[in-house]
Amino acid sequence: MRSIPGPAGVLEEVVRLIELSPAPAALVSLPAWQVRAANEPLLALLGLDRAAVPGAPFPRSLMPESPVPGAAPTPRNPVAARFQSGDGAEIEVLKTCNLVTIDGEPHALVMVMQRADPPGAASFANPDEGARALLSTLSFDAVGVVDVQGNILYASPSAETITGYPPEELRNRSLLELLHPDDRALALASMGRAFTSSDQVESGIFRFRHALGEWRYCETAGKAVHDDAAGTVLVIHYRDVTESVRNRAEMEALTERFSRIFELSPLATALIRDSDGILTEANAAFLALCGCERDEVVAKLTTEAFWPIEEERRAIGQAIRAExxxxxxxxxxxxxxxREYDTLNFAETMLVNGETCVLGIAVDVTDRNALEQRLLQVEKLDAIARLAAGVAHDFNNVLGVIKLEAGVLGRNSSLDAEAREGLAEIVTATDRAARMTRQLLAFGRSQAVVQTRIDLREAIAELSSILRPLLGHAVRVDLDLSEGLWPIRADSAQLDQVLVNLALNARDAMQGKGVVTIRGRNETFANDCLVPRPGDYVVLTITDTGSGMDELTRTRIFEPFFTTKAPGKGTGLGLATVHGIVVQHGGTITVESEPGAGATFTICWPRFDAAAPLPLAPHP
Structure with missing residues (x-):
């Protein structure tokens, strides 16, 4: 239905155009079919007085055929009719109706082309001047008449604006010649159906060749009517819809591209209906994030299913509605x-099929947030390390004084055996404290790593006296060290750090109660994947009776920041540090464990080679 909106006076302008038309024409209000305006030719045809026009019923014989009496007419559907005029004469007319909206109300513009004494096909080629003027003034489409052979008998003046051909050049031409070759079979079938059934209205969109050579899309509606002179003919209304077809094709292409971008986006994206929060569409990334299949989500679940915190849902809803x-x-x-994720969300409202929807994108930042927390933890550890290094320096100075004074006292010949034994214990404790300060200095990166020859039996035996009170009375430490255990090349402070870390890890796995067994043996590897190169190694194993670990945990146990402990209970750096120290010394470390069967860490440490030069100590 064509709409004619506008300011006050639009109705008057339409009435003026009808009055100026030399062909019979009327403006009829719908659905009552009451005449609002009619020109003199139509009044004469109907035999009506102008004073009786407003509100007069429109003759039923001139109404377009409709399955329901009084219903709105079908536009672009001209039909032939016999009509009894006001003077009683029976005449033939071709009636045409176009729907329009004037100031929001439906109306029909009706024209009547009088066909008294029709001279066969010539009546279509040369309509009377009144019909020609009305076609030019009131018709929104071009009109054509075609015979059963497909020859054009008539083309309205507006045909030239669509086809580029003047009406006289279209007459007697074959309609099929003007159609695109791919559309001719469809057009022939449509024409055949129309000629077979006079009640059939055939419509479609076909490509016509313009006079300039380009193909134009035309929407058509045709109906067969009977003419006494020309026989059965097909009256076709058509209009140029090329731009509409192209726009629709472009819109479909844009929609397809958007759909592909939507679906292939690596970001979790969903379309949410604003009125009820139902998810109307979701891409593969969103489905992967929520762990659902498409038919489990789309048109079934609401935002509440995936965003569980009501305060957050309310806050983002208010923000979207405001901005x-x-x-x-x-x-x-x-x-x-x-499983819960931290997400950053982007959303924007849009209209989809007349409904307000929200296009939402969720970015999973769980790992990023965890990494930020780990970096904060590293910064705290760095601050602690610097503080520890400062304390260690001061403590080392105190230890130096104690050891010096103990040495001076030890040279006093008057001391008895008990006193000398006490001084020896002071010196031993001072040396042990010095090693502890070296660990603190190494932790704070203020102490250079110095690799020396170390007797493992002696080092482990001495360290075990420290480990027992450190692990607690409920943890037993058993030593099983082979006789003649080879010496190794290592930094003593880092060796202590490795053993202490593994012992503490075992204590935690046993929840503070169980047995830690440290074993040591000599082994020579020829070609073995356990060690980086063939040679002599000291193999240390630290075994606990704890809860063990599954395969996934076992494969990640040496990753930096990986921890199985509760938040705030571990940094995930202990075993990573152990792994780094062992590898830097040319060794390897592996772990064997099963859930409920404890764990065994195996270290292969290279044997001390006196012939090999010791590495230079790096700068602190």
């Missing part, structure tokens, strides 16, 4: 399995 969009909005996202 129309949000950026970097943090929300907790819960998958179907119950």
């Amino acid at each position: 129309g969009q949000v950026h970097d909005f943090p929300l907790r996202f819960r998958s179907r399995t119950g």
